[in-house]
Amino acid sequence: MTALLETRELVKRFPVRHGLTRRLAGHVTAVDGVSLRVEPGETLGLVGESGCGKSTVARLLTRLERPTEGAIRFAGQDLADLDETALRPVRRELQMVFQDPFSSLNPRQTVRRILASPYQYQGLAPDEPVERLLERVGLRPEHADRHPHEFSGGQAQRIGIARALALRPKLVVCDEPVSALDVSVQAQILNLLKDLQDEYGLAYLFIAHDLGAVRQISTRIAVMYLGSVVETADRDTLFDAPAHPYTRALLSAVPLPDPDAERARERIVLRGDLPSPLNPPSGCRFRTRCPKAADRCAAERPALRAIAPGHEVACHFPEWNEGNDQHSPEWNEGNDQHSPEWNEGNGQHSPERNDGNGQHSPERNDGNSQHSPERNEGNDQHSPEATP
Amino acid sequence: MILYLLRRLAVTAAILVVICAASFAIFYLMPADPAQGACGKACSPERIAEIRATLGLNRPLPVQFWDYLVGIVSGRTYGTGAQAVNCPFPCLGFSFQTDQPVWPMLTSRLPVSISIALGAAVLWLAVGVAAGVVSALRRGSLWDRAAMTAALGGVSLPIYFTALVLQYLLVVKLNVLPYPRVVPVTQDPAGWAQSMVMPWITLAMLYAGVYARITRGEMLDSLGQNYVRTARAKGLPEVTVVRRHALRPALMPIVTIFGMDLGALLGGALITESVFGLPGVGKLAADAIAGADQPVILGVTLFAAAFVVLANLAVDLVYAVLDPRVRAVG
Amino acid sequence: MTLLTVRDLTVDFGSGIRAVDGLDLDLDTGQVLGVVGESGSGKSVTSLAVLGLLQGATVSGEIRFDGRELTTLDQRSLRRLRGDRIAMVFQDPLSCLNPYYTVAFQIAEAYRAHHRAGRREAHKVAVRMLERVGIPEPERRARCYPHEFSGGMRQRVMIAMALCLEPDLLIADEPTTALDVTVQAQILDLLRELRREVGTAIMLITHDMGVVAGLADHVVVMHQGHAVERGAVRDVFRRPQQPYTRGLLACVPRIDGPLPHRLPTLEMTG
Ligand SMILES: Nc1ncnc2c1ncn2[C@@H]1O[C@H](COP(=O)(O)OP(=O)(O)O)[C@@H](O)[C@H]1O
Ligand code: SF4
Numbered sequence: 001m002t003a004l005l006e007t008r009e010l011v012k013r014f015p016v017r018h019g020l021t022r023r024l025a026g027h028v029t030a031v032d033g034v035s036l037r038v039e040p041g042e043t044l045g046l047v048g049e050s051g052c053g054k055s056t057v058a059r060l061l062t063r064l065e066r067p068t069e070g071a072i073r074f075a076g077q078d079l080a081d082l083d084e085t086a087l088r089p090v091r092r093e094l095q096m097v098f099q100d101p102f103s104s105l106n107p108r109q110t111v112r113r114i115l116a117s118p119y120q121y122q123g124l125a126p127d128e129p130v131e132r133l134l135e136r137v138g139l140r141p142e143h144a145d146r147h148p149h150e151f152s153g154g155q156a157q158r159i160g161i162a163r164a165l166a167l168r169p170k171l172v173v174c175d176e177p178v179s180a181l182d183v184s185v186q187a188q189i190l191n192l193l194k195d196l197q198d199e200y201g202l203a204y205l206f207i208a209h210d211l212g213a214v215r216q217i218s219t220r221i222a223v224m225y226l227g228s229v230v231e232t233a234d235r236d237t238l239f240d241a242p243a244h245p246y247t248r249a250l251l252s253a254v255p256l257p258d259p260d261a262e263r264a265r266e267r268i269v270l271r272g273d274l275p276s277p278l279n280p281p282s283g284c285r286f287r288t289r290c291p292k293a294a295d296r297c298a299a300e301r302p303a304l305r306a307i308a309p310g311h312e313v314a315c316h317f318p319e320w321n322e323g324n325d326q327h328s329p330e331w332n333e334g335n336d337q338h339s340p341e342w343n344e345g346n347g348q349h350s351p352e353r354n355d356g357n358g359q360h361s362p363e364r365n366d367g368n369s370q371h372s373p374e375r376n377e378g379n380d381q382h383s384p385e386a387t388p
Numbered sequence: 389m390i391l392y393l394l395r396r397l398a399v400t401a402a403i404l405v406v407i408c409a410a411s412f413a414i415f416y417l418m419p420a421d422p423a424q425g426a427c428g429k430a431c432s433p434e435r436i437a438e439i440r441a442t443l444g445l446n447r448p449l450p451v452q453f454w455d456y457l458v459g460i461v462s463g464r465t466y467g468t469g470a471q472a473v474n475c476p477f478p479c480l481g482f483s484f485q486t487d488q489p490v491w492p493m494l495t496s497r498l499p500v501s502i503s504i505a506l507g508a509a510v511l512w513l514a515v516g517v518a519a520g521v522v523s524a525l526r527r528g529s530l531w532d533r534a535a536m537t538a539a540l541g542g543v544s545l546p547i548y549f550t551a552l553v554l555q556y557l558l559v560v561k562l563n564v565l566p567y568p569r570v571v572p573v574t575q576d577p578a579g580w581a582q583s584m585v586m587p588w589i590t591l592a593m594l595y596a597g598v599y600a601r602i603t604r605g606e607m608l609d610s611l612g613q614n615y616v617r618t619a620r621a622k623g624l625p626e627v628t629v630v631r632r633h634a635l636r637p638a639l640m641p642i643v644t645i646f647g648m649d650l651g652a653l654l655g656g657a658l659i660t661e662s663v664f665g666l667p668g669v670g671k672l673a674a675d676a677i678a679g680a681d682q683p684v685i686l687g688v689t690l691f692a693a694a695f696v697v698l699a700n701l702a703v704d705l706v707y708a709v710l711d712p713r714v715r716a717v718g
Numbered sequence: 719m720t721l722l723t724v725r726d727l728t729v730d731f732g733s734g735i736r737a738v739d740g741l742d743l744d745l746d747t748g749q750v751l752g753v754v755g756e757s758g759s760g761k762s763v764t765s766l767a768v769l770g771l772l773q774g775a776t777v778s779g780e781i782r783f784d785g786r787e788l789t790t791l792d793q794r795s796l797r798r799l800r801g802d803r804i805a806m807v808f809q810d811p812l813s814c815l816n817p818y819y820t821v822a823f824q825i826a827e828a829y830r831a832h833h834r835a836g837r838r839e840a841h842k843v844a845v846r847m848l849e850r851v852g853i854p855e856p857e858r859r860a861r862c863y864p865h866e867f868s869g870g871m872r873q874r875v876m877i878a879m880a881l882c883l884e885p886d887l888l889i890a891d892e893p894t895t896a897l898d899v900t901v902q903a904q905i906l907d908l909l910r911e912l913r914r915e916v917g918t919a920i921m922l923i924t925h926d927m928g929v930v931a932g933l934a935d936h937v938v939v940m941h942q943g944h945a946v947e948r949g950a951v952r953d954v955f956r957r958p959q960q961p962y963t964r965g966l967l968a969c970v971p972r973i974d975g976p977l978p979h980r981l982p983t984l985e986m987t988g
């Protein structure tokens with residue numbers, strides 16, 4: 001399969017000025033050598049904490065920003081140096097959905113005008129009525145003549161998605177599309193994105209800091225830290241057998257909505273803060289917070305390399321846990337935060353595992369330390385019966 | 389920081405040169421002949437030619453301008469030989485009307501302008517800010533509405549009207565104040581204050597209205613900030629919450645406009661000084677305009693501009709001291 | 719022992735907007751009560767009502783704190799309670815700290831509002847608190863301004879400020895929502911530790927079920943201004959009785975467990 005989108009060593013630097021004197025304090029390397037691939041019809045999830053460069057990557061890919069270095073190949077064409085005229089035909093196939101649905105919709109235009117704008121920009125006649133487009137994203141036809149402020153956040157995001165879909169693109173870059181929404185609305189938007197993908201064979205680059213949302217929607221996932229990708233893997237591998245210490249810390253930091261599992265697991269709590277991107281650490285960018293950092297990490301920057309097919313890690317000492325039998329000593333240490341069956345299961349969690357949960361007596365739950373491997377506390381909400 | 393200051397000063401100087409050039413061009417390109425102005429009504433053509441030569445008026449305009457600039461920084465000499473007149477640094481030329489050098493004329497009138505400006509400033513700051521704060525704290529109350537109406541009135545009343553009403557009331561009717569005159573503060577502080585009260589009130593009425601409205605807006609803004617809620621949640625007394633956490637941030641933008649207003653006023657309060665007949669820089673300007681005294685008009689323009697531009701610089705520096713976010717990474 | 723009892727709390731912002739509508743809450747000394755719900759369910763309004771900080775709202779019902787009725791308490795006594803016995807931590811630490819004062823000043827200020835203490839002494843308390851909440855180089859950082867801190871460090875400052883008087887009750891309104899997940903883990907750890915050592919009761923307001931699961935003893939699920947479900951945290955998570963609670967738990971995509979193709983949704987407008 002040839003990639004729909006591929007970036008090579010993408011770099012973006014911004015000048016930084018400070019204080020009353022607007023002194024040039026240096027350059028931030030917001031994106032520092034990012035290479036990504038998105039195949040047709042798949043969803044690549046891009047996760048990382050705020051300021052790690054996710055949004056800049058999105059703005060580079062959609063060429064709202066020009067990269068300082070590197071190449072962006074989309075459908076066989078290099079976008080890195082194209083000007084706005086040359087980009088116009090590309091924008092038919094490459095669209096974007098933003099985090100804040102309201103600020104990305106012109107408040108003075110009706111939904112009808114908003115949804116016509118992509119066609120106008122391309123000099124095309126709309127190939128389907130606005131009403132039809134609205135239905136596709138779960139809105140009602142009579143919404144067409146309203147203004148953005150008359151909608152809730154979730155509805156406004158649906159309009160943003162409809163606008164992105166109007167031209168039937170091949171790839172939609174979604175930058176934190178559900179972060180501003182309430183949890184129940186998030187679920188609806190995630191479902192909508194999935195349905196649209198099933199229907200039109202779209203590919204997504206789905207950017208988010210919420211690992212649950214990323215897991216729900218992605219087929220493959222890339223994890224960013226301080227401007228660089230530190231790990232890429234298919235979804236199940238990333239969640240079940242993360243190899244980069246940062247990915248592992250990130251996963252262990254996500255609170256589980258399950259009191260017993262949450263209290264029993266051992267968290268890898270990272271020390272300190274994200275270093276300033278103005279003055280990043282030498283060698284491995286993560287070494288100032290990495291529990292495994294060694295001398296080599298300061299001296300030599302780890303390159304992203306494959307440790308298994310489709311699984312790339314930028315770390316000198318990745319956790320080697322593809323098959324669970326070959327546990328390295330480090331792996332066993334770090335293992336406690338997952339219950340053992342979690343690693344065995346690797347994505348094939350079956351609903352039957354919830355059986356017998358009803359018999360848990362409260363007393364049994366008190367002693368978290370006696371946590372037995374067979375127990376699957378708190379999984380009830382995943383069982384089909386429990387969902388409304 | 390030093391480098392920054394030097395750069396700002398250089399920019400300030402450059403702005404002044406540009407203002408100077410613009411005023412120079414306007415005044416010297418006007419149809420009125422400066423030599424005629426300098427000589428007076430009954431003047432022989434020979435005398436005019438002579439004056440032209442002395443003032444350098446037959447030289448190209450850029451050269452005249454250059455001479456003017458050189459005069460400002462190092463003084464200059466008009467004419468040659470026995471008729472040479474020395475104009476010491478900083479030379480802004482001689483008044484056509486009085487033959488006095490312009491610079492001492494300006495500096496001798498400065499104390500009056502400063503008296504008027506500073507006194508009025510204290511008054512309008514106190515009244516305007518206080519009224520604005522109270523209005524914000526009692527938003528929508530009777531006081532708020534009354535104060536804001538009064539502020540609007542103060543802003544829209546013309547200065548000469550206020551001045552005349554004040555004079556009529558305080559001097560003629562009630563006889564509580566003497567008519568404004570110049571009393572140096574060093575000799576008789578009480579008399580000085582008495583003579584200045586009316587100009588102060590006149591100016592302050594105008595500015596206090598503006599400041600009350602701005603203060604009210606800024607206070608409402610800062611009272612709605614989350615850190616004010618935090619301050620209350622800490623159990624601070626309401627007075628402290630308002631003073632420390634709401635007023636302090638609200639004063640920041642006021643510092644800016646205050647600096648600009650004060651700068652502008654130090655360069656002369658034209659109407660106020662004229663109405664009360666106080667010999668400040670503004671009165672000098674008014675007289676010079678009436679008498680088409682071009683060197684004086686040019687001098688006052690530059691002088692006033694210098695105050696405004698320097699006030700601008702001062703405001704930026706004060707801001708940096710007051711706001712840790714600007715100060716921090718220097 | 720009961721510390722806080724809220725009965726039939728109703729908050730009306732006029733023109734028929736009932737932000738809180740007949741809410742009951744109970745919190746025992748030293749316990750952590752999780753209050754979960756979607757935005758607009760009335761969580762923040764409830765917390766402000768407890769502190770008497772709501773402006774332009776009609777509050778009715780009972781709020782009993784340590785045997786005293788707060789809704790009828792005079793401003794002076796209420797002020798004495800705030801900060802000293804009931805402290806609060808808010809969602810967005812940057813906007814909640816005053817940009818014009820050093821963090822030590824803002825902590826010391828809270829301390830001095832309730833103690834006769836000189837500047838120097840209060841500053842020492844502030845530095846000690848900063849150290850307590852895990853801020854490196856507390857002596858130096860004490861003299862820094864809020865904008866010089868990262869988001870997580872700012873929230874630590876807020877916590878230091880809230881805990882410097884060892885209150886009986888800490889109300890934390892979405893204390894980690896604005897933070898990254900690894901920083902959230904640090905702050906939750908800190909809260910857990912402080913709770914263990916200081917014994918402060920916590921009313922933990924959040925929309926994140928995971929945060930409640932890790933920290934709370936009891937939980938109240940809020941929807942449209944009132945409690946739809948309440949109980950011990952294990953019972954509510956294991957056997958949610960109400961469809962709303964079940965939906966809220968199920969619609970959040972998780973990082974573990976089975977992966978549904980589509981997420982179950984709460985049927986509401988969206
Ligand atoms: N000052 C106010 N005036 C009017 N309505 C308000 C005010 N503050 C909050 N509300 C309304 O009260 C409801 C509950 O708000 P809030 O307590 O902030 O919810 P939560 O904290 O659960 O997200 C919302 O509908 C909100 O719009
Ligand atoms: S290279 Fe070293 S510092 Fe970097 S993640 Fe791997 S072990 Fe940690």
Ligand SMILES: [Mg+2]
Nearest residue numbers: 758761762892
């Ligand atoms: Mg809230």
